[in-house]
Amino acid sequence: MVVALLLVIIFLGITAFLFYLEKRIRVSETKLKKLEEEKNRDKES
Amino acid sequence: MQLSEVKAFIRKDLLLEWRQRATIGGVLLYLVSTVFVAYLVFEGLADLRTWNALFWLILLFTAINAIQKSFLQENESRHLYYYTLISARGVINAKMIYNALLMTVLGLAGLLVFVMFMGNPIASPGLFLINMILGTVAFSAVLTLISAIASGSRNNFTLMAILGFPLVLPMLLVLIRVSGLALEGAIFSPAIPDLLILLSLICITFILSNLLFPYIWKE
Amino acid sequence: MKSIQHKWWKIAGVIILVYVIAGGFLFDVPAFPVIQQSIRNVYFHVGMWFGMIFILLISLGYSIRFLLYRVPEDDMRALSAVRTGLLFGTLGLLTGMIWAKFTWGAFWVNDPKLNGAAVGMLVYLAYMVLRGSVDEEDKRGRLAAVYNIFAFVLFFVFIMIIPRMAAASIHPGTDGNPALSVGDLAPEMRKVFFPAMAGWFIMAWWLYSLLYRSTRIDHKISELKNN
Numbered sequence: 001m002v003v004a005l006l007l008v009i010i011f012l013g014i015t016a017f018l019f020y021l022e023k024r025i026r027v028s029e030t031k032l033k034k035l036e037e038e039k040n041r042d043k044e045s
Numbered sequence: 046m047q048l049s050e051v052k053a054f055i056r057k058d059l060l061l062e063w064r065q066r067a068t069i070g071g072v073l074l075y076l077v078s079t080v081f082v083a084y085l086v087f088e089g090l091a092d093l094r095t096w097n098a099l100f101w102l103i104l105l106f107t108a109i110n111a112i113q114k115s116f117l118q119e120n121e122s123r124h125l126y127y128y129t130l131i132s133a134r135g136v137i138n139a140k141m142i143y144n145a146l147l148m149t150v151l152g153l154a155g156l157l158v159f160v161m162f163m164g165n166p167i168a169s170p171g172l173f174l175i176n177m178i179l180g181t182v183a184f185s186a187v188l189t190l191i192s193a194i195a196s197g198s199r200n201n202f203t204l205m206a207i208l209g210f211p212l213v214l215p216m217l218l219v220l221i222r223v224s225g226l227a228l229e230g231a232i233f234s235p236a237i238p239d240l241l242i243l244l245s246l247i248c249i250t251f252i253l254s255n256l257l258f259p260y261i262w263k264e
Numbered sequence: 265m266k267s268i269q270h271k272w273w274k275i276a277g278v279i280i281l282v283y284v285i286a287g288g289f290l291f292d293v294p295a296f297p298v299i300q301q302s303i304r305n306v307y308f309h310v311g312m313w314f315g316m317i318f319i320l321l322i323s324l325g326y327s328i329r330f331l332l333y334r335v336p337e338d339d340m341r342a343l344s345a346v347r348t349g350l351l352f353g354t355l356g357l358l359t360g361m362i363w364a365k366f367t368w369g370a371f372w373v374n375d376p377k378l379n380g381a382a383v384g385m386l387v388y389l390a391y392m393v394l395r396g397s398v399d400e401e402d403k404r405g406r407l408a409a410v411y412n413i414f415a416f417v418l419f420f421v422f423i424m425i426i427p428r429m430a431a432a433s434i435h436p437g438t439d440g441n442p443a444l445s446v447g448d449l450a451p452e453m454r455k456v457f458f459p460a461m462a463g464w465f466i467m468a469w470w471l472y473s474l475l476y477r478s479t480r481i482d483h484k485i486s487e488l489k490n491n
Contacts, residue, residue: 025477253414
């Protein structure tokens with residue numbers, strides 16, 4: 001019982017960390033997209 | 046791919062080997078000295094299992110040393126020249142056949158030296174020889190493509206061993222089992238499934254090499 | 265709302281695995297000699313191996329695609345899949361070793377299946393070393409893809425044929441599939457076993473997609489810096 005609870009808590013901790021990482025990745029993806037668009041615009045003008 | 050270009054390429058490799066006798070001599074010397082080291086350590090004939098394992102280990106290391114140079118012997122510009130002359134499949138098939146020939150000769154020489162130093166416990170020589178020739182062909186089939194992969198990287202000497210070992214290991218286990226049977230004087234029938242496994246592994250390697258090598262050869 | 269739509273399968277995976285962990289430890293299991301309570305490890309050990317095979321198959325697919333179309337993204341996908349596969353393989357080995365300690369008395373026993381698994385891990389570690397020692401990007405992709413395909417096929421031929429020929433494996437599943445076949449599984453275990461498989465597959469896919477996206481970001485940043 002205690003072991004199961006402990007493992008569940010550890011597992012939830014890991015998944016929370018993964019969700020956090022995913023958020024960070026999404027933020028940097030959008031940033032990069034903006035940067036690329038700016039660069040393309042600079043080249044055109 | 047034409048048969049004639051494969052033949053011509055094999056002839057070119059043979060000629061090259063003959064002109065650079067030092068390389069093949071080096072491999073032979075390597076073979077003899079490892080056998081001699083084994084002789085000094087074990088002081089003559091060890092028990093059958095050790096004899097068997099030692100023989101195959103020495104053969105494996107010789108194979109890696111001998112095949113390593115398949116794509117390193119000649120420089121990049123030479124490869125470019127071949128690229129314009131002959132198809133990728135022609136190159137890999139020629140190299141595989143050539144390496145198989147070379148390894149069979151080396152294997153026989155190795156067996157001779159090994160028997161001289163470590164004694165001859167082989168009870169059924171026919172099975173042993175067939176198994177050995179299949180083994181050397183299998184080694185050269187796998188290691189030729191591996192040497193092509195390794196030649197494209199920076200530290201190709203270490204990489205050859207790292208990439209090759211896990212792929213050769215399964216074959217090595219089968220080979221050791223069959224030659225163990227041969228040492229104990231078995232007849233053919235119990236070894237047939239294992240020999241079939243070896244044959245099918247050779248076929249699979251041959252097909253895969255033909256499919257995959259063109260992607261490495263293009264620069 | 266949109267983020268929830270994107271997230272639903274991950275949340276589902278997390279819930280499934282919480283259920284699997286809780287159920288795996290708490291539900292009743294049939295009693296077998298020797299194995300006894302350690303049968304619960306089936307939900308974890310087998311799940312890890314299946315997850316690994318699943319993700320390595322994906323890697324194989326992308327390697328083939330890379331050779332055919334030469335899109336750099338495919339190479340990154342194959343690499344991320346191999347990394348995930350290595351993680352799952354390591355976990356599978358660890359859970360297997362714990363299990364082996366309790367049932368066979370040692371962390372490692374000399375068995376064709378176990379040795380095959382070790383060789384498989386060596387193959388993929390070699391794949392990582394190979395990638396580390398080629399500088400040119402396209403060449404690295406091609407060499408790695410060729411090795412991946414070559415190694416995968418040879419390795420699986422080995423895993424499928426040789427333990428069965430040897431017929432001396434003490435690891436279950438000698439009849440073909442490398443784990444318990446469904447027929448062997450007690451009905452009360454199935455209600456945890458099948459969700460467990462689904463959960464580990466989802467986890468594998470999720471980790472792989474995260475790795476892939478971060479690799480792609482790295483790649484794009486270095487690209488932007490260079491021009």
